[in-house]
Amino acid sequence: xxxWFFKLFNNIKSEHEAKELARSELESLFGKVEPIYNFFxxxxxxxxxxxTSSNLRIQDYxxxxxxYGKIQGYWGTSDKITGLSKLVKRLSYTRxxxxxxxxxxxxxxxxxxxxxxxxxxxxxxxxQTDNLFCFRFITHQYFIEKSEYISKxxxxxxxxxxxxxxxxxxxxxxxxxxxxxxxLSIGKRLPDYFAIREEPSLYxxxxxxPYKGKFHxxxxxxLLNYICPHCQGTVLDNFAGSGTLLVEASLLxxxxxxxxxxxxxxxxxxxxxxxxxxxxxxxxxxxxxxFEKIKEGIGRYKNREEKQLQFSKNSAINxxxxxxxxxxxxxxxxxxxxKNEVIIKVLIGKELLGGVGNKEIxxxxxxxxxxxxxxxxxxxxxxxxDVFQERVNNLYLRLFLFQRLNATLKINLGSSKTYEGDARxxxxxxxxxxxxxxxxxxxxxxxDYIKNDYPQLVLLGLTNSIERLKMNIMGNPRINYSxxxxxRIKEEPNHLIGSETAQRVVKYLLAxxxxxxxxxxxxxxxxxxxxxxxxxxxxxxxxxxxxxxGNNHFMVKNEYIEVPNDKVILEIAENIGFNREKWIGxxxxxxxxxxxxxxxxxxxxx
Numbered sequence: 001x002x003x004w005f006f007k008l009f010n011n012i013k014s015e016h017e018a019k020e021l022a023r024s025e026l027e028s029l030f031g032k033v034e035p036i037y038n039f040f041x042x043x044x045x046x047x048x049x050x051x052t053s054s055n056l057r058i059q060d061y062x063x064x065x066x067x068y069g070k071i072q073g074y075w076g077t078s079d080k081i082t083g084l085s086k087l088v089k090r091l092s093y094t095r096x097x098x099x100x101x102x103x104x105x106x107x108x109x110x111x112x113x114x115x116x117x118x119x120x121x122x123x124x125x126x127x128q129t130d131n132l133f134c135f136r137f138i139t140h141q142y143f144i145e146k147s148e149y150i151s152k153x154x155x156x157x158x159x160x161x162x163x164x165x166x167x168x169x170x171x172x173x174x175x176x177x178x179x180x181x182x183x184l185s186i187g188k189r190l191p192d193y194f195a196i197r198e199e200p201s202l203y204x205x206x207x208x209x210p211y212k213g214k215f216h217x218x219x220x221x222x223l224l225n226y227i228c229p230h231c232q233g234t235v236l237d238n239f240a241g242s243g244t245l246l247v248e249a250s251l252l253x254x255x256x257x258x259x260x261x262x263x264x265x266x267x268x269x270x271x272x273x274x275x276x277x278x279x280x281x282x283x284x285x286x287x288x289x290x291f292e293k294i295k296e297g298i299g300r301y302k303n304r305e306e307k308q309l310q311f312s313k314n315s316a317i318n319x320x321x322x323x324x325x326x327x328x329x330x331x332x333x334x335x336x337x338x339k340n341e342v343i344i345k346v347l348i349g350k351e352l353l354g355g356v357g358n359k360e361i362x363x364x365x366x367x368x369x370x371x372x373x374x375x376x377x378x379x380x381x382x383x384x385x386d387v388f389q390e391r392v393n394n395l396y397l398r399l400f401l402f403q404r405l406n407a408t409l410k411i412n413l414g415s416s417k418t419y420e421g422d423a424r425x426x427x428x429x430x431x432x433x434x435x436x437x438x439x440x441x442x443x444x445x446x447x448d449y450i451k452n453d454y455p456q457l458v459l460l461g462l463t464n465s466i467e468r469l470k471m472n473i474m475g476n477p478r479i480n481y482s483x484x485x486x487x488r489i490k491e492e493p494n495h496l497i498g499s500e501t502a503q504r505v506v507k508y509l510l511a512x513x514x515x516x517x518x519x520x521x522x523x524x525x526x527x528x529x530x531x532x533x534x535x536x537x538x539x540x541x542x543x544x545x546x547x548x549x550g551n552n553h554f555m556v557k558n559e560y561i562e563v564p565n566d567k568v569i570l571e572i573a574e575n576i577g578f579n580r581e582k583w584i585g586x587x588x589x590x591x592x593x594x595x596x597x598x599x600x601x602x603x604x605x606x
Contacts, residue, residue, distance in 0.1 A: 002081055002101035003047050006033065006074045006094045008067040009142075009218075011199040017219070018071040020584045022093035025225035026074055029087055033074040039063060042075065047100045051127050051134050058127055061136060062098065064175040065195070084114045086231070088123070088137050089411065090252050092221035096171075097137040107133045117410040122168040138171055140409050141221065144251065146170075147405060148200035149193040151207070151398050160397055164404045166190050204402050205247055205272040208395055209371045211265075212452050215244035215440055215548070219586075223438045223601070224252060227544040233435025238423040238535065243269030245438050246416045250276060253411065257434070258418030259426055261473055263462040264370060264453045266420045271367045273416035274360050280400055286361045287392055290352065297348045298385065322347045329458055336377050336455040345384045346373060346459050368392045370456040377455060422472065424530035426538065434538045437545035441528060442475030443552060443565065443599075449473060474527045481519040498529060498575030502568040508561070509554065517554045521563055529572050536576050539606045544581065547573075550599040566600035578604040 006026060012018055019035075026033050039062050042048055051058035066072055073094075087097060103110050107126045111118055115137065118124045123143070127134040150163040170191055179195035180188045201217050224245070228235050231253055237245040240258030242265060249256035250273050258269045297317050304319055326343045337343060349369050356362040372388040379387060419428070423441075442449070450470050456462070463469050470476055502525045509518030535545055549569055553560040570580060582603035 002078050002099060004030070004033075004076045004078065005036070005042065005048070005062075005098040005100075006076075006091075007039070007062060007096040007098070008071070008073050008093050009095045009199075010065045010067045011197050012067060012069065012093060013199060014587055015069050015071075016584060016586050017093060017222075018067065018069050020582075021219060021222040021226075022071075023074060024582070025090075025092060025222040026076075026094065028226045028229040029090060030083065031076060031078070033076040035071045036073040036075055037070060039066065039072055047132060048098075048134070050129050050132055051100075053129070056127050056129060058098075058134060058136075060175060061096075064171075068197075081114045084137070085117060087139075088115065088118075089140050089409075090221070090225050091139045092141055092218050092225060094139055095142050097135075097139065099135040099137070100132065102131045103133065107135070111135075119168075119408050121172055122408055125172060140251075140411065141218070142171070143167060143405055143409060145200045145203055145218075146194050147401055148203040148207075149190060150401055151203070151394070153190055153193070154397060154401070157397070157400055160401050161404055163190055164401065167194070168408060170194050204398055205275060205395075206244060207398065208272050208275075209242065209268045209367055210374050210452075211242035211268065212449070213440075213443075213447050214242055217244055217248055219548075219601075220245050220438060221248045221252065223546040224249060224254065224436070227436035227438060227546050227603070228254060230435070233540075234433065236429070236434045236437045236535075236538065237439045238426060238437065238531065239439045239441050240269045240418050241265055241440070243272045243416075243418065246418060247272050247276075250414045250416050251411060252414065254414040256414060256416045257429065258416065259421045259423055259429075260418055261420070261422050262449060262453065262469065263420050264456055264460075265449075266418050267363060267367055267370070267462070269418035270416070271360075271363050273418075275364050275395075275399055276402055276413055278360060278364070278399060280396075280403055282358065283361055283364070283396060283399065286356055286358065287365070287396060290356060290365060291389060291392075293352050293355065294349055294385065294388075297352060298345055301344065301348065317348060317351050322351065332458050333455045337373070337459075342376055342384050343459065349388065350460060364395070365392070366460065368395055370460060373456050373459055423474070424527055424534065426534050429538045431537050432540050434543065435540060436543050437535055437539060438548075439546075440548040441531070441569075442473075442524070443550040447475075448477055450476070451478070474531075475520075475524050477520065479520070479523075480516055481523055485519050485522060499525065499568045499571035501564060501571055505563050505568070509556070509563075512556050514554055514556055521552070524565075525568055525572070528569055529576075532569070532573050532576055532578075536573075536578060536606060541606055543606055545578070545604045545606075547602045547604065548599055549602065566602060570602055570604075573602075573604050578606060581605045 008018055008022055023033065036042060043052055043059050043062065048058065107128060115124060124135060124137045146167055150160060150167060154160040154163050174191050177191060180192040182196045206217060224235060234255045234257055235249050236257050238259040240246060240260040243258060246256045246258045246269050260266050260269060301319055322344060325347055326340060330340055330343055353362050353366055356365060368391050372391050375387050375391060376384055450473060457466055471479060506518045506522045539545065547569060549565050551565050552563040584601040585598060587598055
């Protein structure tokens, strides 16, 4: 008999995450588990009590940075040791795994069989007494999350390498260390940041570009573990957004497909995943050459403006064309960027990307240029080139950091591809080819995604028609519809939506002075019906889909009326043929748009 004890992270935000998500992923990957309400209770009992003597003191490790809330962890048993590597690599809400049992083999030899990727003293160690052993494993999620602090504090490759070693030794050597106060602003060291009870969500490539309404990475990883516990197959996010799910799938070793209607989001998703595989030395060489050309190009433009003498020199830049483009684009983005010199420099940077031969590196630099546009729109007093170089260096160091982490973690990355397309029609994905789906559709009419990306889309020419994109994107709160839309539902059979709740809500809003709110909600429900039909078509039989959705609120007669998007989507899904498997409510800390304070995770099964 082997005993397993799973200690949760101490930065979990809500009780439902420990109660629902942590347990769901454990039972999907491991098997039946029971909650641990207080580790003190199980430390008194066999087998852990065997390791609490004064010379072993396993209690010091188990009680170090205990989770908050009612549930501190889970425990289970097995008659053999299987799947340990998968648990260490994939678990999201579990920080440490304790495995207790006996073996005729010495622990150091047993480790080669059960966790060949492990590095003693970095991501595991063990205790031994009589004929019993107790292994302590640190999950990948811990190192990946805490790497965000390395990114914040490291200025170059040498500091990254040094700080990676600090991270790997932290939970082995620093459990008795008294950390500095989290409010201390000067003098903190890297281990002090590791002790802060917060949940980093912009680690590694998740940081690569600003995006409003991001997925919650830890939750996404747990849902993937529940929905697709096997390493085979392909998972889908047909509302890919900034690519959070696709990055997490890659880090779990799962292949993934994304679909996204916004071309900037497509770029984000592909760069975030593909760049994890890049040749770092080639990337650095291309970055250096690119910035040499930009500095030269900007210098040549300044000389041209000041009518300075210039020697004849081959140049990839047509300044007359750039000035013409700048004049055409400036009025369109004046509310975002009102300095012509910034627009010129962006266009020079874009033009010179044509000289970068490697497409993945070219896309990496294009995304960095897009992020710089967002930065300079806020940091108006800083020089464009300084901001651009700072951003590219930051992104480069994150990739360098991942490769240094992965020298120990040995993550076998999954492949990912995001297509520019419409969730309502994904005919290019074969029927019954998808192992599982996790997505977060627009919360009806809560966020204007195009508004947030507008200057980048315009300056970088990522779409031929922003107006068409605005009309086609689902849940756009700024689009007005005619009453003819509502006439469709009155004239056609009720199965047009397949939800009595949807029809009731729409009719109520229309009858009480909120015409556009009603029509926008109706359009969203119709669009979701089409998207759900496509999801059902591409999913394999017995596979699952996880949908994260929030409910909108509209002011009607001086009070907020809730539009139950979650209930409507479930009704539509069941009408299509899905079965409801789980319904998890979670509180939000991130959004006041549409008065959304909670969201629902709906697990469907085909």
